[in-house]
Amino acid sequence: MRDTAVDHRMIMGAPVKARILAEVKDYVAAAERTAPVGRLVxxxxxxxxxxxxxxRNQARGANAAGIRFDQxxxxxxxxxxxxxxRISEMNNDPDILGIIMQRPVPDHIxxxxxxxxxHPLKDVEGMNPASIGNIVYSDVALAPCTAAASVELIKxxxxxxxxxxxxxxxxxxxVGKPAAFLLMAEGATVTVCHHMTRSLAMHSRRADxxxxxxxxxxxxxxxxxxxGAVVIDIGINQITDANGQTRIVGDVDTDAVLEVAGWITPVPGGVGPVTVAILMRNAATAHKRQLAAGWIDQNPR
Ligand SMILES: NC(=O)C1=CN([C@@H]2O[C@H](COP(=O)(O)OP(=O)(O)OC[C@H]3O[C@@H](n4cnc5c(N)ncnc54)[C@H](OP(=O)(O)O)[C@@H]3O)[C@@H](O)[C@H]2O)C=CC1
Ligand SMILES: Nc1nc(=O)c2c([nH]1)NC[C@@H]1CN(c3ccc(C(=O)N[C@@H](CCC(=O)O)C(=O)O)cc3)C=[N+]21
Incomplete structure (x- = not known):
């Protein structure tokens, strides 16, 4: 069995998550002294x-960052x-910092x-078309969380x-499209593959x-x-293994690829936890933007 705790080829999500949440916690604590930080819904x-x-993981992340979380x-x-x-009411509610619309939703929605x-200023997931549009202009501060998490892990x-x-x-x-834009903004040369790509291996084998x-x-x-390449595994798949137990795996055959790659993110324990931390960083960014837009009353004590 591989020991992920000591394998330096593994890029673990937990320390990255902890660092980001600590930064957000500091921001929230400082901000609260002058301007209230609303809740996430x-x-x-x-x-x-x-x-x-x-x-549940988002609620824990919010708790660690000192942001109220309303499920x-x-x-x-x-x-x-x-x-x-209801969303329109939330846009107008000054106690609401950000709104998270969980996927999937029922078919009729x-x-x-x-x-x-x-509202784009409450769009902490970076999923509003206006937020996505900003990414095209390399304004990446409020990017979709999972895409931003993969860039963070490469760094x-x-x-x-x-x-x-x-x-x-x-x-x-x-995920894929916004990640491609974030990577371009970082100066990478990006190739995007999908189900119609003829030889996936031909492309992936060239990649750093x-x-x-x-x-x-x-x-x-x-x-x-x-x-020696870096492999970032975003996939989350529930499988039943040979012993009849269900568990979560990514899109990568991690044990085998580990022997070739320079670095690899595990599933679970890689991109997922960092996604949650980025959501909290986006919440802090939304607070800054709402302040700048004059949405939040400053009440210095
Ligand atoms: N860790 C995290 O925070 C998150 C993890 N996820 C996980 O990431 C995975 C992807 O999620 P999401 O992007 O929402 O999924 P979608 O199903 O929306 O997209 C899957 C993409 O994969 C492409 N694709 C399908 N088959 C192939 C193939 N054989 N070769 C190459 N490309 C292929 C599809 O292309 P086409 O459209 O052309 O068919 C499509 O672009 C899932 O496992 C999901 O659970 C998702 C969000 C967050
Ligand atoms: N509007 C919306 N926002 C999302 O953020 C969103 C979504 N829809 N739809 C689906 C994906 C999936 N996603 C995950 C986030 C964290 C973990 C996570 O924390 N995973 C941990 C462990 C999970 C566990 O406790 O088993 C890990 O990978 O180590 C997983 C998955 C967010 N998504």
Whole structure:
């Protein structure tokens, strides 16, 4: 069995998460002296077990950062109009710092229009089209959390992203596409692959850094990785192993790729925890922007 605690090829999420949360905690403590920091509201529509796991982790992250966290579970039958009306009220509520719309939502709900209904200054997940648009202009302070977490973990290796060949596998709106833009903003040369890419291995083998967000266990094997490369595994897949036990694995065959790669992120314990920490950093950024916009009364004591 591999010992992740002492393997320097493993980029562990926990210390990165701890560093970011400590920075946010300091910011919140200092900010509270002059301007109130509102609460984060997490909205889950319908009860989905996978959602409950990361909402719990977000709640813990908020607690560690000193930010209040309000978990709301809306009925699965709620109408689109009611959702929009509630979000609109939240946009106007000065005690609400940021709004998190958890995915997935029931089929009758249009997630994009709800995402657009969240005011850009309260969009702590960076998912509003306006926030995504800012990334195109290299204004990356409020970026989607998972995409930002993968960049943070690459930086953790000490490598300079300028001029590196990065292959992004997966191009979803929530992860792959924004990650590609963040990587470009860092000066990397980015190739984006998806299900129609002819030879994934041909691309991935050239890369100094491979970032994977697909949702297929063991998609990436050792033959697809250049020796010494960085491998960032965003995938979260629940599998039943040979002993009949369910567990979480990423998109990378971690044990095999570890023998080739220079660095690799584990699943669990890699990108997931850092995603939560970035959400809190985004909350601090939102607070700064709301202050700058004159939304929050300054009350120096
Ligand atoms: N750790 C974290 O914080 C987070 C983890 N995740 C995890 O990351 C994974 C991806 O999530 P998400 O981006 O939302 O998923 P989506 O299903 O939205 O996107 C998957 C992407 O993978 C591409 N793809 C599918 N098959 C292949 C293939 N064989 N080769 C190359 N590309 C392929 C798809 O391309 P196409 O559209 O062309 O079919 C699509 O762009 C999931 O496992 C999810 O659970 C997601 C969010 C946060
Ligand atoms: N609007 C929205 N925002 C999200 O942030 C969002 C989403 N929708 N939909 C799905 C993905 C998935 N996601 C995770 C975040 C943290 C962990 C996490 O902390 N994982 C830990 C352990 C999890 C556990 O306790 O088992 C780890 O990987 O080590 C996992 C998954 C956020 N997502």
């Amino acid at each position: 997490s909205i889950s529509i319908g009860d989905t077990p996978e959602v409950a796991v990361y909402v 709301q579970l809306w009925n699965a039958e709620i109408s689109q109009e009611d959702c929009k009306a 249009g997630i994009r229009s709800l995402q657009s209904a969240i 953790q290796t000490g490598l300079d992203l300028k001029g590196l060949e990065v292959v992004m596998i997966g191009h979803s709106e929530i 850094v491979v970032v994977v967000a697909v949702g297929k266990p063991h998609l990436i094997g050792p033959e697809m990785i250049k020796p």
